[in-house]
Amino acid sequence: MLAKSYPYYLANKAVYANEDLDVTNKYTQEVATKVALADARVIDQAIAAAEKAQPALNKMAPYQRQKILEHCVEGFKKRFDELAYSLCIEAGKPIKDARGEVTRLIDTFKIAAEESVRINGEVMNLEITERAKGYTGMYKHVPIGPCSFISPFNFPLNLAAHKVAPAIAAGCAFVLKPASRTPIGALIIGEILAETDLPEGAFSILPCSRDGADLFTTDDRFKLLSFTGSPDVGWQLKAKAGKKPVILELGGNAACIVDADTDLEDAITRIIFGAYYQSGQSCISVQRVLVHQSLYDEFKQQYVAKVKALVHGDPLDENTFIGPMISEGEAKRLKGWIDNAVAAGANMLCGGNLDGAMLEATVLENVPRECEVNADEAFGPVSVISAFDDFDDALARVNDSQFGLQAGVFTRDIYKAHKAWDELEVGGVVIGDVPSWRVDNMPYGGVKESGLGREGIRYAIADMTEIKLMILRTPQ
Template sequence: MLKDAYPYYLANEPIYANKDLAVTDKYSGEIATHVALADRKAIDQGIAGTVKAAAAMAAMAPYERQAVLDHCVMRFRERSEELAMALCIEAGKPIRDARGEVGRLVDTFRVAAEEAVRIDGEVLNLEISARAKGYRGFTKRVPIGPCSFISPFNFPLNLAAHKVAPAIAAGCPFVLKPASRTPIGALIIGEVLAETNLPKGAFSILPCHRDGADLFTEDERLKLLSFTGSPQVGWDLKARAGKKPVVLELGGNAACVVDEDADLEDAVERIVFGAFYQSGQSCIGVQRIYGHRAIYDKLKQKLVAKTRTLKMGDPRDEETFIGPVISEGEAQRLENWIQEGVERGGTLLCGGGRNGAMLEPTLLENVPAGCSIVDDEAFGPVAVLEAFDDFDRVLETVNASTFGLQAGIFTRDLYKAHRAWDLLEVGGVVIGDVPSWRVDNMPYGGVKDSGLGREGIRWAIRDMTEERLLVIRTPQ
């Protein structure tokens, strides 16, 4: 169960400033706990703390940073069921999915611990002409400095971890703004970090309202902004971020292509998982499904039958697969999008019903382009089906989206797999599985409206460090 109240963390210290942020149980709608809400003064103090801590963080030896991360791994494992239940309550995430996210939290910090001692440089051969004779070059990577992180509600643990863990590995102090609807996971991470010997000011975790959050973006003392969330907010933040580098992990409208040679039983199992796990609230959740006409009817029949077996209900129930979406307002939005798709010629194959924040897993067929459920990011348990005849044409259809995060291709044809990799305008192509698949040491991110830059520990460390050159001349 959750505590009665949680502090925010300011310069490594828990501060019980107030109980102004009520966090609800997303299934019952009742208030589950209260969290201290940071004001503008606290945010300013948190940023000032990172500036003071920057030199000490940079001076930490790699093995010392690794020890901090190893401690986190140990404590997260010890507190795994507490973390999973917190996710279950604050995010409405089914308990099995919640445990899976805790596992990914552990993986992310474990990989970061390994990478902390691998931040290497390079020896450069500068003698490219006679004038450079006797010169040698070397590079190393140094911490970029204080970082600003803004994380979303849908993966409160893992998406915060993908910012926090590489920052510690790189030697960067940070301020983190967790989503106000799901702040508990990030605050538990803060509780564990407070047990370590990180320099004072190395981290602040500050839930706050948007009207006080502009400092996370605009303050020039911060040297990098990493944001995960909606495209509308993300691009606005980038425009206001000033000179600092910005990493954006934004929305998606992920497509899955099932070719005529695919193993249908396997494809259906994976697609249903990819479309509906944690109620579809994933930017790489399967939203558009394209099946080759030769197998389309069988694919549709099997998808509908499998979708109808998914159990909805209390996310604490071990058998629940579909829990609530984050709010009743989001469920209403999706219900309206479904109705629009049907009114404009689409066919409702299953689902579509809503009770509060609970929305039935829904499949639609032949919804025309221009409908929100086809063109925009659903971020809920809804997917659309359509048949295709030509593989190259369907790749063009996938590319017609303004988003480009990941795509999944079920084919056994090596040449088609490579063609998809060559032609699809996405950050990642997954062959033989859904676009929803991600492991935490791979480069992850999108193109077009889906964002800028890549997460994944090694790639995040690159963003959080700068290359510094040393040239040595040997007199001739």
């Protein structure tokens, strides 16, 4: 069960300041709990506390940071069922998917604990010319300083974890703004962090309205901004962020190629998972499927039949695969995109029905290139299928997108696999599986409108640290 109300965390401490934020059950649309909402004054206090805590964090030994991360791992394990239940309620995530996300939360903090004692430097040979004779260089990685984190609604635990865990490993103070629709998981993380020996002010977790959150972007006391969310918002924040580095993990309309030599049954199983997992509300959800002409008719028949068979309903039901979208507004938006595509000549092979926030799993074909459901990020339970004859043409069609996060390629031809890796304009190419696949230690991020920088613990730590060089002269 959820608590009746939740605090925000200001400078490591729980503060029950108010109950101004209603968090709804996304399936029933009823208020499930209430959360304290921070204002600009509180955010300013959090930033000041982070700045004050940073010198103490700089002095923490790697084993001390590792101990904090290991405490979190054990805390998450003890509260596994509570965390999964909270995801079902606040995010509408089917219970099996919710358990999967809690498992990934634990994995992410485990990886961070391991990496926290591997933040190494290097001894450099500087004697590259006669004038540098007797000089040696060595460098180490030091914390960049207080970080600003803004996380999205669709993975309330693990996408927050991909900011929080590397920050702790690197020794950076931080202030996190979780999504207002799904703040509970982040606040439970805060509750467990509050049990540790982190210096006072090392973290704050502050649900807040967008109007009051400008300091997360503009305040120069922050030395890095990491944002995960929509492209429109992300690029606006970057333009306002000033001199600080900005990491953006934004949207996508991920494509998957199914070549002629593919095991069709395996590909269909994986693509259905990739397209409709947690109602398609993932930036690497399979949205566009390009199938070789020789397989297309058989693929379409099997794929549509299996999509029709997906179970829709209550996220707490063990049999549910498709739960509600995050809001009725988002469901209506995507329903409108589907209707626009049909009006423009697309064939709706199944789905398309809307009931509140529940949008039926939908498959479209022959969607015109310019339609939103093909060109933009659907972020819901819909996929667009089409046929191709030439592999090079399929690669070009994948690249014909403003986005470039990940792509999937089902092929057994090693030369085609390498060609896809070389030519696809994306941050990651997944061979033999869907673009929706991610493990938490890999470099993850995109190009074009899909963002800047890479997540994945080791790569995030690199962004959250700076190189400090020492040069040693030996008199000759």
